[in-house]
Amino acid sequence: MKNFKFSLMILALLTILSAGFAAAAQDVVEIEYWQYFFEPRETAMNMLIEQFEAAxxxxxxxxxxxxxxxxxxxxxxxSAPAGVGPDVVTLFYGWIPAFVDAGYLVPLPEADFPAEWIESYFSPMVAESKFEGSYWAIPTAVRSLAMFWNKDLFEAAGLDPDTPPATLDDLVAMAKQATVYDGNGTDILNITSEGFAIGMSAQDHHWFREVLVRQFGGVPYSEDGRTVMYNSPEGCEAFKYLLSFEIEHKTGSNDLFTDVTEAFVNGNEAMHIDGSFRLGTIANNNPDMNYGVAELPVGPNGERSTFGSYWTHGITRRAAADPARMEAAVRFLQFITTAEAGTLWVNEVGELPAQLEAASDPAMLEDPILGPFAAGLEYAHATFFVDETVQRQVLIDAYDQVRLGGMDACEALNEAAATEQALLDDFWAARGS
Amino acid sequence: MMRLTLARRKILWAYIFLAIPILFFAYIRIYPTIFAFQMSLHDYNPLAIEHKYVGLENFQKLVAEFNNLRSPTRAAFLNTAAYVVLGVPIQLLLALAVALMLNEIRFLSTFYRLVFFLPFVTSTIAVAWVFRMLYQPQFGFFNVILQAFSLPQQPFLSRPQQALPSILAVVIWQGLGYAVIIFLAGLKQIPQIFYDAAQVDGATRWQSFRHITLPLLNPTLVFLIVLQTIAFLRMFAPVLAMTAQGDGGPLNSTTTVVLRVYREAFQSFNMGYASALTVTLFAIILGITIIQLRFTSRNIQ
Incomplete structure (x- = not known):
């Protein structure tokens, strides 16, 4: 008897609850948003969602x-073949062509996201991700590359701890001076503390493509992004410069101290090129490190450049299949890409606001750590990738062919360009244009 | 109405009970396998809704890539062959030697077996990461040892010439315990009386091994050769965990077919081409297994 009463109560409770849910479901549109796990990003987005749902x-x-x-x-x-997944998704900007090619993303509605507005409201690199005449995604935040330097290692090497390298020549001279060997020789394996090391699988393939090639007078790709052009004589000079640190000057290698990023974060490398996202890693893993951040060194002609990239938000075909969800997705996307959202993001995550209005905040430009990254947004270039993994791999392999295989630098670069060009040709041929 | 005997009814029930795991296997293992065959004939992007039928185009691409000296696909097939050709005999010879010794000892024998078996039950990824540290060019354990004996430091994983053997050594070591245990079980099956008889006849230890142990161990050996060959052909996780960014480098020197499948399918979204690689690997495994079973499983009198 007791059991029967209990069951009855549960049943009643369930009926009330399900009725409540049904009523709520009629009024509220539910959409799904996906991003990768990184605690500060999760926290920031939870704050934005809370504000959005309140409004x-x-x-x-x-x-x-x-x-x-x-x-x-x-x-x-x-998730895609199963017909589930996000309505609004955060993806790396370099994935846009592949996701568009698959029909996974839908173009941002021109009425809600006018092209003119995107081009004037956001950092110029956002416009570089226009694909086949449409915008498919817009970001909350962007990141750029800058020069990190370890002030304690500078001081120990007799360098001024407050003067980072201003030019590419400075970088070579300071890297040599800051490299410490074990006393048995000056080969790579004798290094006990690196001056400057190239990590092609980290950020240095970007540094080569969008910074060094341009500074040496070349261009990485044709204007429309369909032709590889870094294998020019200028590009080859840039590549030789990149290779010289490990091959000629012996100031460091990605093989030492696990990799270049670990080396710098753990205080085994004096200078390191990385993105603003690395600030969080340092704060977590080596909070006491005495380091500074500067804009990347200028080229032989004084030219400045940096690589800009971003995780951006797009609307999927899943949302587009249902007008109510689509409308909700548009409103959500508008909300998380405002200048206010950008400001919240920089405070919580440390990534720079994508909106010019928020990025030109004087307080941020004067910040000794964020300032150099923010300054770089003006002259940053974002590579147009069709398959980022493969396009990175060809440069990793070119670097290794010279370093480990003894191949001529220009020949290795030509080979990389040929492989990458074949990839680009395949992609565009399949697009039928 | 048909009347079933008790025995028939038992068999019927057995089939009814077996139907459940068979259905499960059909759906979880066999259906995806057939689906992979179908995908290999399509330009299959997992994000897309429509998948264009392309016939044998993916296989033609595979052949073209295999004939390209610098392609990662060619490297993947050649490296996989190297893993099998070196890995299986070295691992089985070592395992047999260890098993023969473990079979002799009585004192602390369980402890020794445990020591050899422990790596097998450890997570492959954990093992791979630990070895990645041990292999470090400067301060890694192996190089510290080499330096202590005034021997030259070795680059191990960071040079194309040494990377594959370095990974292979870890895989052999990790899988050794399994082969040892199977060999031990095989050795225990051989009746002591054969050895006693041989001893009476004045056979040397080598003769006993050659004419008694080895022939009677043949079924065990066949089992292990087939299983370990398949395991080496499917090598994936150690390479993913022990190379920078899991790229099977440096310069594709350690990449495997399964690693290529993963990278093509999930990083480049070429699920069709990845399926063509899978189907090819499946055919190779099937072919090798049939040949091995035919040539190595003869009955010993």
Missing amino acids: NPDIHVVHNSQIAYDNFRDEIAA
């Missing part, structure tokens, strides 16, 4: 950020 009580956003960075693409690829 838009008719929309509920399900936030999925429990996907490891390395698995993010796999998870999206697994």
